Amino acid sequence: MNIGEVAKRSGLPSKTIRYYEEIGLVKPLRDVNGYRAFRDSDLHKLAFLNRARTLGFTIEDCRTLLTLYEDKSRASADVKELAEAHLHKIEDKIAQLQSMRDTLSELVHSCAGDNRPDCPILKDLAAETAT
Amino acid sequence: MNIGEVAKRSGLPSKTIRYYEEIGLVKPLRDVNGYRAFRDSDLHKLAFLNRARTLGFTIEDCRTLLTLYEDKSRASADVKELAEAHLHKIEDKIAQLQSMRDTLSELVHSCAGDNRPDCPILKDLAAETAT
DNA sequence: CTTGACCTTCCAGTCACTGGAACCCTTATC
DNA sequence: GATAAGGGTTCCAGTGACTGGAAGGTCAAG
Numbered sequence: 539m540n541i542g543e544v545a546k547r548s549g550l551p552s553k554t555i556r557y558y559e560e561i562g563l564v565k566p567l568r569d570v571n572g573y574r575a576f577r578d579s580d581l582h583k584l585a586f587l588n589r590a591r592t593l594g595f596t597i598e599d600c601r602t603l604l605t606l607y608e609d610k611s612r613a614s615a616d617v618k619e620l621a622e623a624h625l626h627k628i629e630d631k632i633a634q635l636q637s638m639r640d641t642l643s644e645l646v647h648s649c650a651g652d653n654r655p656d657c658p659i660l661k662d663l664a665a666e667t668a669t
Numbered sequence: 670m671n672i673g674e675v676a677k678r679s680g681l682p683s684k685t686i687r688y689y690e691e692i693g694l695v696k697p698l699r700d701v702n703g704y705r706a707f708r709d710s711d712l713h714k715l716a717f718l719n720r721a722r723t724l725g726f727t728i729e730d731c732r733t734l735l736t737l738y739e740d741k742s743r744a745s746a747d748v749k750e751l752a753e754a755h756l757h758k759i760e761d762k763i764a765q766l767q768s769m770r771d772t773l774s775e776l777v778h779s780c781a782g783d784n785r786p787d788c789p790i791l792k793d794l795a796a797e798t799a800t
Numbered sequence: 801c802t803t804g805a806c807c808t809t810c811c812a813g814t815c816a817c818t819g820g821a822a823c824c825c826t827t828a829t830c
Numbered sequence: 831g832a833t834a835a836g837g838g839t840t841c842c843a844g845t846g847a848c849t850g851g852a853a854g855g856t857c858a859a860g
């Protein structure tokens with residue numbers, strides 16, 4: 539398979555696939571004309587990567603996950619640990635964003651949004667934290 | 670004020686303050702020795718920036734907000750519009766993260782996490798999307 | 801005079817791509 | 831055989847918002 543087809547089938551842009559090769563996540567063969575020649579196993583890996591990235595795993599996490607995936611004697615505990623750590627990070631991030639949202643939402647609602655200059659949003663941003 | 674004190678008082682690292690000068694968000698004066706000399710108004714701006722960044726506004730948003738803040742004839746609608754757009758982005762991001770979290774959480778719970786190799790997390794990541 | 805805590809600039813790295821330029825290969829059509 | 835479209839290739843630069851580190855200047859205290 540050429541890169542275009544693999545892109546279509548894996549859901550990843552060609553650029554990204556080239557990048558993944560560059561950082562050693564996939565190692566496609568080469569045709570005589572220099573084109574990358576992807577095997578089914580490469581496609582499979584790329585789809586795996588796409589899914590893992592969609593779930594927010596970092597590239598380094600993905601690298602580890604791929605290794606674990608290919609290590610048939612892995613302990614599922616290792617995978618679970620990684621996934622749990624990632625889950626916690628996501629939950630932290632959500633909490634942080636929710637706190638932003640709550641504050642912002644309040645500010646937005648308190649602002650008249652007309653053509654007068656008085657604006658509680660700017661007032662809040664400019665507020666002294668303490669003296 | 671020297672940068673160290675402004676850092677302490679604004680809550681921003683010195684490095685960040687230098688960076689903000691570099692991109693034109695603040696324009697402190699200079700002492701004869703080359704040290705940055707911050708006025709109260711600079712400190713005030715930096716605290717404003719810190720607060721806005723904490724709420725997740727991009728640097729470019731911050732630049733606009735600062736301009737609006739200093740334009741005493743602004744319309745509060747302009748501020749509100751910017752804040753609302755940002756709020757929507759945050760809400761989208763939250764939704765996206767929640768969807769990740771839900772999937773991940775399910776996967777984590779379905780995985781025994783023992784020393785056997787069987788792992789639903791990897792299975793899911795490797796699943797074909799369609800044929 | 802030296803020590804240590806400041807301050808300065810400049811350069812490189814982060815993360816995971818993404819865009820673009822310049823060029824090569826393949827296939828079809830005229 | 832020329833040409834054009836639509837693949838593919840490499841390499842370089844840029845993104846956002848810092849952050850780390852090196853190499854060096856300045857200042858106050860002892």
